[in-house]
Each structure stands twice: as C-alpha cells, then as structure tokens.
Amino acid sequence: MPLTNVQARDLDAVIHPYTPLHKIREIGPLVLDHGKGVYVYDTQGKEYIEGMSGLWCAGLGFGNEELVEAATEQLRRLPYYHLFGGKGMEPAIELAEKLKEIAPCEIDKVLYSSSGSEANDTQIKLIWYYNNAMGRPEKKKIISRVKAYHGVTVMTASLTGLPNNHRDFDLPVANVRHTDCPQYYRFSQPGESEEEFVQRLAGNLRTLIETEGPETIAAMIAEPIMGAGGVVIPPESYFPTIQPILDEHDILLIDDEVICGFGRTGNWFGATTMGMKPATVSVAKQMTAAYAPLSAVMLPKFMVEALEAQSAKIGVFGHGFTYGGHPLGCAIGVKTIEIYQRMDIVGRVRSLAPQFEKRMMALADHPLVGNVRCKGLVGGIELVADKATKRSFEAAQGVGAKVARLGEGHGLILRAIGDTLAVCPPMIISEAELDELFDRTIKALDDGEAVVS
Ligand code: PLP
Numbered sequence: 001m002p003l004t005n006v007q008a009r010d011l012d013a014v015i016h017p018y019t020p021l022h023k024i025r026e027i028g029p030l031v032l033d034h035g036k037g038v039y040v041y042d043t044q045g046k047e048y049i050e051g052m053s054g055l056w057c058a059g060l061g062f063g064n065e066e067l068v069e070a071a072t073e074q075l076r077r078l079p080y081y082h083l084f085g086g087k088g089m090e091p092a093i094e095l096a097e098k099l100k101e102i103a104p105c106e107i108d109k110v111l112y113s114s115s116g117s118e119a120n121d122t123q124i125k126l127i128w129y130y131n132n133a134m135g136r137p138e139k140k141k142i143i144s145r146v147k148a149y150h151g152v153t154v155m156t157a158s159l160t161g162l163p164n165n166h167r168d169f170d171l172p173v174a175n176v177r178h179t180d181c182p183q184y185y186r187f188s189q190p191g192e193s194e195e196e197f198v199q200r201l202a203g204n205l206r207t208l209i210e211t212e213g214p215e216t217i218a219a220m221i222a223e224p225i226m227g228a229g230g231v232v233i234p235p236e237s238y239f240p241t242i243q244p245i246l247d248e249h250d251i252l253l254i255d256d257e258v259i260c261g262f263g264r265t266g267n268w269f270g271a272t273t274m275g276m277k278p279a280t281v282s283v284a285k286q287m288t289a290a291y292a293p294l295s296a297v298m299l300p301k302f303m304v305e306a307l308e309a310q311s312a313k314i315g316v317f318g319h320g321f322t323y324g325g326h327p328l329g330c331a332i333g334v335k336t337i338e339i340y341q342r343m344d345i346v347g348r349v350r351s352l353a354p355q356f357e358k359r360m361m362a363l364a365d366h367p368l369v370g371n372v373r374c375k376g377l378v379g380g381i382e383l384v385a386d387k388a389t390k391r392s393f394e395a396a397q398g399v400g401a402k403v404a405r406l407g408e409g410h411g412l413i414l415r416a417i418g419d420t421l422a423v424c425p426p427m428i429i430s431e432a433e434l435d436e437l438f439d440r441t442i443k444a445l446d447d448g449e450a451v452v453s
Contacts, residue, residue: 035062117151
C-alpha cells in the first residue's frame with residue numbers, strides 16, 4: 001500500500017522505540033488519531049479494538065471526560081509545581097494518601113517520578129542509600145530474573161532480563177544478577193511437576209545467594225506477572241516458596257507493579273494475587289490510566305526512617321525529578337483511583353475474568369498456538385511451529401509480529417513479544433467487546449496460519 005502523507009512525515013522525523021528500525025519503511029507506521037472507549041482510530045478513520053490498553057496502561061480506555069475535566073481544572077489552577085526543597089501541592093498529597101490506603105503492604109511514604117523506569121531506578125538508588133545508612137556498604141547486588149522487564153535506564157535495562165535490552169548497549173552493569181524465569185511451559189524439565197519446578201528454582205535462587213554471599217545482596221526485584229517478557233504467570237507456589245529464602249538472607253523484595261497494579265489481575269495489586277510480601281512497591285501506567293505520565297515508589301517506615309537519618313548525617317537527600325509528582329499527573333491519578341473505586345475495578349475485572357479465560361483457553365486448540373496463559377484481564381498467546389514439541393518459530397520469521405499486523409487488518413491491536421501475543425484490554429471493556437476482541441484474534445491467527453504454512 002502506498003504511504004499516506006502523515007505516514008511519510010512520520011518516517012522522515014520520528015524514531016520508533018521497540019521497532020525493527022531497518023524494516024519500518026516496509027511495514028509503514030500505523031498513525032493513530034483519536035480514541036473512544038476501547039477503540040482507537042487511525043488517520044484514515046479505521047477502527048481498532050485496543051487489545052493492549054496501549055502499553056498495558058490505558059485501563060479506562062480513551063475519551064474519559066471525567067479525566068479530561070480533572071486534567072483541565074488542574075492545568076488552570078496550577079499547571080506545574082515541584083516537591084523540591086520542601087514545596088508541596090494538594091494533588092501530590094492526596095494521591096500519596098490514596099496510595100497508602102490501597103498499597104499491598106505497609107507503606108509510610110511515597111516518592112514520585114514520571115515513568116516506570118524512573119521508579120525502578122529510584123528503588124535501586126534508595127536501597128543502596130539505605131544500606132549505606134545501615135552501615136553495610138557491601139550489600140548492593142540486585143537479583144532480577146531472565147525475561148523480567150523493569151525499564152530502559154542504564155540500571156533498569158540491566159535488571160531487565162531480555163537480550164535486546166542488553167546487546168550492544170554494553171549492559172548489564174555490575175552488581176546485577178539474573179535468576180531463573182518462572183515459566184513452567186518453557187523452562188520445566190521433562191517429567192518435572194509444577195511443584196518440582198518451583199522447588200528447583202528456589203534451590204537455584206538459594207545457591208545464587210549463597211555463592212554470591214548474602215551480605216553482598218541488597219534486594220530482589222520482581223513483577224508479580226512478567227508482562228513485557230511474554231506474560232509469564234508464575235506457578236501459585238512460586239512467590240510463597242522464594243519469599244522465605246529472601247527473608248532468611250535479609251534481602252528486600254521490590255514489587256514492580258507497573259503493569260499489574262490497579263486492578264489488572266483481579267486485586268488492587270498483583271502482589272496480592274501472586275502471594276508476594278514486598279518491602280517496597282513501584283507503580284506507574286494504570287495509576288493515571290495513562291492520561292499523563294506519572295510513577296511512584298511506595299516505601300515502608302523502616303526505609304523512610306533510614307533515609308531521614310542518613311540525610312541528617314550527610315545533608316540534603318540528593319534525589320528527585322523535575323516532573324516527579326507533576327500536579328497534572330497527580331490530579332489525574334487521584335481522579336483515576338476515585339473512578340476505579342466507584343466502579344469497583346477489582347469486582348469488574350473478577351467478573352470479566354471467567355469470560356476472558358474461557359476465550360483465551362479456547363485459542364489453545366488453534367494450530368498456531370502452543371500455550372495460552374492469563375490472569376484477571378491480562379494474557380499471552382504463545383505461537384509455536386510445533387505444538388507437540390513446543391518448538392518455536394525461527395526468530396527471523398517474525399511470526400508474532402506478522403500475526404499482530406494481520407490483526408490490525410481486522411481492526412485489532414495486540415502486541416507481539418517475540419512470538420507471544422499479549423492481550424491486556426482496557427478494564428472498561430464490555431462482554432460484547434471482549435467477544436469481538438477474541439473473534440478478531442481468531443481471524444488474525446487463521447490468516448497467520450495461512451501465511452506460515
Ligand atoms: N516495569 C514494568 C513491569 C513494565 O512493564 C515497564 C514498561 O512496560 C516498566 C517497568 C518501564 O516503564 P516505562 O516504560 O514507563 O519506563
């Protein structure tokens with residue numbers, strides 16, 4: 001298809017993240033113009049069901065007038081202020097109070113940033129600062145996991161456990177260790193039960209800690225459900241089994257709720273769904289339903305006290321972002337949580353989850369599909385070359401990306417993570433829209449089968 005004028009301008013001026021840059025001219029960018037509910041529309045007026053809430057973030061869909069009004073009111077009242085040097089503003093206070101109320105663990109205070117990467121980067125800096133404050137400067141290493149996704153700053157890309165985030169970026173940096181990915185489908189050994197798999201991973205984690213020396217390890221960071229690594233849902237016993245090993249060695253668990261937070265898994269936070277007992281929590285994305293960028297770390301009292309004590313010793317607490325706690329994001333965050341509470345977001349996700357699960361599981365019969373997995377309103381459809389042996393397609397074939405593009409032809413936006421199609425619709429989706437989403441997914445899979453066979 002010939003490029004439209006807007007596509008040509010895009011290609012001449014914009015670099016697209018997470019895109020094969022050498023192929024983008026061939027593919028042509030999909031330029032979106034507006035959205036309403038669970039639908040977005042391109043510049044030609046074609047409609048798409050946004051089956052991924054953008055990037056797992058637009059949980060209330062598009063065109064929510066209450067959020068637009070809250071944003072407009074805040075922009076008129078105080079479009080910008082900051083929290084440096086003891087300054088404050090009502091929206092930042094109110095949102096922090098709300099976060100403390102709903103947090104999955106005991107939280108004392110909130111420190112703002114703008115993106116998920118910044119929140120996780122902040123977590124690591126604070127834990128280093130905390131351990132220095134505690135007089136144990138050698139306790140600095142961070143354990144992450146293969147296939148984890150924690151962001152793209154130098155440190156958080158290092159924590160991310162995906163090859164494309166490391167290769168030729170000279171990452172990971174020092175003091176990062178990756179332990180196993182808890183994906184039973186891909187990483188279990190022949191004949192191994194799920195429980196045996198969990199025990200093996202727990203054993204490997206213990207060995208890693210003991211080999212490195214627990215006195216050198218500060219924290220482990222984990223998403224309750226790994227999103228950008230391919231929607232990996234750990235076995236139920238995974239976190240309850242590894243948690244005591246961390247506790248035993250005084251290793252803090254950082255809970256990365258950037259995707260799972262705010263109802264997505266059928267609880268306010270994924271930690272509750274997956275049985276995690278974190279010390280600290282990172283939030284972003286659905287906190288503002290993606291109507292403005294905002295992220296935060298939620299800290300327990302013992303860490304806040306240590307930070308304050310260290311500040312008393314060395315002076316100013318030397319961390320903060322110009323836009324951390326931006327009033328626009330905070331005002332939208334307050335309104336977003338108010339809407340989630342009013343609509344009972346947890347109840348809503350739980351009531352849609354059986355239909356979501358039924359339609360997801362039915363896809364397992366499709367010849368292209370090797371494995372489907374889901375929890376709440378998030379899921380992954382893994383495409384394979386051979387169902388019986390679980391053999392993957394050659395990466396160079398780009399089968400996942402091809403099927404996602406075929407989906408666009410049918411008015412559906414999903415995200416291909418390698419050969420896994422991620423599904424994460426806005427949580428306002430209706431039952432009829434959910435059915436439509438899966439009907440379109442089947443069409444994309446059928447077309448994909450014709451293309452690869
Ligand atoms: N953590 C998780 C679990 C994520 O999924 C993401 C982004 O998808 C991030 C962190 C990074 O967030 P951002 O892209 O806002 O920096």
